[in-house]
Amino acid sequence: MAVARTGSNLSQIAALLGVSSATVSNALSGKGRVSAELAEKVRATAAELGYTPSLTGRALRTGRTGVLGLVLPDIANPLFPQIAQAIEHAASKAGYGVLIADSRGDVALQTDAINRLIERNVDGIVIVPRLGTRIADIGCPVAVIDSPSTPGNTVSADHWQGGQAIAEHLVSLGHRKFLLIGNNPASNVQNDRIGGMKSRLPEGGIADVLWIERHEQVHGKGSLLGLKQKLDQGFTAFAAVSDLHALRALTELQRAGIGVPEDASVTGFDDLVWSSVITPSLTTVRMNMAEIADIAIAALVRVIEADTASGSDIPRTATGTVAAAERSSVPMQLVVRQTSGPPAPIDSA
Amino acid sequence: MAVARTGSNLSQIAALLGVSSATVSNALSGKGRVSAELAEKVRATAAELGYTPSLTGRALRTGRTGVLGLVLPDIANPLFPQIAQAIEHAASKAGYGVLIADSRGDVALQTDAINRLIERNVDGIVIVPRLGTRIADIGCPVAVIDSPSTPGNTVSADHWQGGQAIAEHLVSLGHRKFLLIGNNPASNVQNDRIGGMKSRLPEGGIADVLWIERHEQVHGKGSLLGLKQKLDQGFTAFAAVSDLHALRALTELQRAGIGVPEDASVTGFDDLVWSSVITPSLTTVRMNMAEIADIAIAALVRVIEADTASGSDIPRTATGTVAAAERSSVPMQLVVRQTSGPPAPIDSA
């Protein structure tokens, strides 16, 4: 029944050296009192045998699995790869593995996903909540990556500042009449981005917001956004809250024979993989996911280790805390490419 | 030190009922001999206490962690979310968790990623290998999702048949001169797709292949593909091996003032999220990822369970087998949207 593992365990090393397994454990962890020369011998034999500690054995004894859960409710989110990669890398550096739990885009299943992770005894959870979802007290340390304006947010990109950066860029090019394209007004992220853009409007500037979900409820899914008419109304800058919607706007304008960027500028958010290869390539704003992930993991690990240190007398509910970080927002970076340019001279004919 | 867990374990239930923990274990697993009424009482108290077995304890004893690893070396792959979601769902149905390991797009790091998973004692690994990588004997059960033409492939979409479906569609619309757009000729998936498309060429049909990576080595990254000239040379159908490249082609054509689909048809592969919202929406081919994942997980679980059943006397190397499935390819499905249409009438002026 016992599985043939990589071969070595503590007692094998111990037997080989004629010492107790406790001594081997102490030597390798550097915790107990072991003479320098014996410790060296232990390390040598461990290396020779290719010993890797059984995380299962350790987990059973210490109560910590060394695994974090990652919950990304909005699977359709094209940022998924970037986020997953960054989190995995940051966690791996901190000595943790990452278990994924998908909620198939369904808000109700988000709780299921979280429970599945908890059943597997994850030490903590990183969650990028679906729009509007409040993270209830879960009973295990959590780091939330959403937006700085969300209560309980651990760390996230500074979407507001990103909006400002895009708006400043467009304003400096001479644009005055903006169509801001969002998807769902319930999203904190989208609201921050739009708020940031609006906050940098020049005097006399105009910024209408087009919410795609509302538009589609009226005109049907995948319908045109009517950007040609907007252009005729004098809008020259089409600033979307995501590259996804920017792409939609760009192709709709191109299809209508409108030149980008000569006749209209288009901008996005997120710098998705294809943003740089389309023609014209997309001006956008990028988040520093690596840094966000590092901060989130660091904050989470801090809570986990504080939990363990404080011992078992603390009631479980107290451990259901949302991790806090000193820096809760990371600046976004403007990426100027080809879809933004000065507005066409006004047709004063 | 002991962590305050959800509260209940086998011995607590046992103590509460005044029986031994072995009996509780037997009652819940249905393995040993337990009277029907006692079994019922055990189940009732277990439910009452909200007992969930400690997977760590079980793992230590049985040598199986109930966790699978997922290796997706090409993180930039926009299919990532779909794949991860499908695998997680299939694994979850089979009672397994999914640990991710990212190799940051680097082939060399693929091995690192795999080793990290093995150190965490995953029971098996699902891998979508990076182009051209052969999966060496890993020392743990593996399921490979690549392409039917790859040796050692467990299951994958039938990329060849997908290519045929797209080609048949375009041929039936009247196209005769195709530009097939690929990225890297070392990719089995891309070669299958292109091979499939070529195999359905009508008599006298022409199909050139444009490999983007080679093109960019000459003309620089993100450079134009020169599709306008191709159109002038009589090419009417631009069939890419991925939606990503189809999007690149589409925007390049649109930017050059060429109407899609009136003047040229464009098709992709994969049905990525944005394919349906761009204008015109993209004709493409979709893989049935849910079914592929189900088959892959089923095959993997079969190997894992066979391993365990056969006991520990079998040398470890024997367990490094690639899982095989009865059905190793799953048909792709043509999705006709707006970017494909009949070719423009020949300018016989």
Place this chain on the structure above:
DNA sequence: CAGAGTTGATTAATCGATTAATCAACTCTG
């Protein structure tokens, strides 16, 4: 009704690592 067989439970070992408690052998110090 003796002996075999069955039923329903318990005992005790085990998976690997960690760690508090203990202990033997030194080394000091006054």
Place this chain on the structure above:
DNA sequence: CAGAGTTGATTAATCGATTAATCAACTCTG
């Protein structure tokens, strides 16, 4: 040189679940 303190190790319990081995109490059968 007795007693306190230190050093370097071992002992043994523990985390939770599983399971082979054992056992007591029945129920048959010839």
